Amino acid sequence: GAVVSQHPSRVICKSGTSVKIECRSLDFQATTMFWYRQFPKQSLMLMATSNEGSKATYEQGVEKDKFLINHASLTLSTLTVTSAHPEDSSFYICSVRQGNTEAFFGQGTRLTVV
Amino acid sequence: DQQVKQNSPSLSVQEGRISILNCDYTNSMFDYFLWYKKYPAEGPTFLISISSIKDKNEDGRFTVFLNKSAKHLSLHIVPSQPGDSAVYFCAARLRQGAQKLVFGQGTRLTINP
Numbered sequence: 373g374a375v376v377s378q379h380p381s382r383v384i385c386k387s388g389t390s391v392k393i394e395c396r397s398l399d400f401q402a403t404t405m406f407w408y409r410q411f412p413k414q415s416l417m418l419m420a421t422s423n424e425g426s427k428a429t430y431e432q433g434v435e436k437d438k439f440l441i442n443h444a445s446l447t448l449s450t451l452t453v454t455s456a457h458p459e460d461s462s463f464y465i466c467s468v469r470q471g472n473t474e475a476f477f478g479q480g481t482r483l484t485v486v
Numbered sequence: 487d488q489q490v491k492q493n494s495p496s497l498s499v500q501e502g503r504i505s506i507l508n509c510d511y512t513n514s515m516f517d518y519f520l521w522y523k524k525y526p527a528e529g530p531t532f533l534i535s536i537s538s539i540k541d542k543n544e545d546g547r548f549t550v551f552l553n554k555s556a557k558h559l560s561l562h563i564v565p566s567q568p569g570d571s572a573v574y575f576c577a578a579r580l581r582q583g584a585q586k587l588v589f590g591q592g593t594r595l596t597i598n599p
Contacts, residue, residue: 376529378529381527406586408589413495413592414591415575415589415591415592416575416589417589418586418587418588421586463527465529465530467529475520475587477522477529477530477531478529479527479528480527480528480529482527
């Protein structure tokens with residue numbers, strides 16, 4: 373299956389600063405990547421669908437100006453959390469889909485905003 | 487609106503016995519179902535899937551059953567092993583649009599030696 377690398381795995385930032393999370397598809401060209409967020413003991417919630425060369429599609433309730441997504445190449449998508457607040461602290465995970473079936477996930481990024 | 491539900495937040499099973507994880511869904515537009523295993527601070531790992539046109543899929547110790555009329559699927563693990571201890575998520579794929587996955591809340595499975 374596809375290998376997905378996410379970086380960093382853990383980040384702590386001060387409130388008001390911005391944080392960039394990278395998601396790389398190492399062995400597969402992904403025109404579409406997905407960004408999820410998981411709060412403790414809750415499900416994975418889809419935030420947005422990242423489309424190579426075009427604008428991301430955001431799920432209802434997700435602020436596109438706060439969570440900036442860039443998918444500039446077929447192997448890299450980035451999620452930037454702008455003006456981070458403590459309530460943005462969460463586990464962020466990206467995924468790629470190979471074909472029409474299962475998705476392959478990155479290892480996730482634990483964001484803590486202090 | 488939780489379209490995919492895993493009503494059991496946790497499950498404990500003796501090693502060697504069968505583990506049965508359940509999942510219910512409400513949207514008839516789901517055409518594909520998947521199970522993922524997740525360890526803490528890691529991304530989910532794909533386990534097994536089933537198309538809506540089938541009612542059973544088996545892969546080694548893992549079998550997924552789909553009951554479309556009841557909108558219910560289950561994952562059977564037999565025999566259960568200590569390494570199976572993890573959080574299990576079921577997910578469903580929407581037939582249309584970006585075919586995004588909708589996840590259940592997860593069930594924490596603990597296999598006791």
